[in-house]
Amino acid sequence: MTKPGKFIVVEGLEGAGKSSAIATITNWLQQHQLKVVSTREPGGTPLAEKLRTLVKQIDHNELLAPETELLLMYAARVQLLTNIIRPALSRGDWVLADRHDMSSRAYQGGGRQLDEQLINNLRSAVLGNTRPDLTLYLDIDPAVGLSRAAARGELDRIEQEQLAFFIRTRQKYLQIAATEPDIVSIDASQPLAAVQQAIVRALDNHFSGLANG
Template identity: 85%
Template structure:
């Protein structure tokens, strides 16, 4: 019987350094001789990538309602879970995701201030029993993160939100991270080398024993 893989998620605001964190984690997993499937949200399947475009593109002709944004996120998520994440885990592969459900709780719940019960109902319907084994939340001051994001080029629809939106989103991220034991907060304002060291330390602490136990 194939031993199920583990599910690791990287979370954080724009400019928090998720791409660098993903590379650090992927290298660590490969050093453990594990097969890694990398994905992102929204996206990760052909249909989910189309939904990602709908969510992120700037459209001056029609306002995207917050509830529509939320439903598009969960539509993309259920496609990814059904077609990529759950099959990979069942086959013994490890899944490394750039964003997952915590993003919806923070961005749509905190930033958009949507009803928490609505989000919880969607979470239960879409996620079922599938939960990350470890989430690394890269915490950064929104002003710093947005400045970093702007240096990368043109901002997408969500990145163009007001600073207050990202402050609310960060507060929700921090609130969730403080109450759930499988979430590790990393200070993303540290120099890159220190962030990488903190990530590796978290992986060693939370996952290494299970690999060799």
């Protein structure tokens, strides 16, 4: 019987350095000769990528209700889980995700201030028993992160939200991270080398004895 793979997620605000973190994790997985499937949210399948465009595009001719945004996120997520993540884990592959469910809890729950029970009901319906084995949350001051994001180029619809939105989002991220044991918070304001070392430490500690098993 094939041993199920592991599911690693990278989370954080805009400008937290998720791309660099994913590169570090990918290198760690390759060093351990593990097959990795990389995903992103929203997106990761042809239909989910179309939903990503709907969520992020700026020029809607009508208000995108917060509840609509939430439902689009979970619609994209269930496509990704069904078509990519669960099959990969069943094959024994390791899945590395740029965002997952914690983003909805933080952005729509914290930032948009949507009802927590609504989100929990969606989580239960969509996720089932599929949960990350490890989530690395890259924590950064929202003002610093937004400055980094702006330096990369044009901001999408969510990135153009007011600073207060991202402050609420970060508070929710920190609240979740403080209460769930499979989430490791990393100070993303450190120099890149220090962040990379913290990521590798977290991987070594969390998957000790598992990576080659």
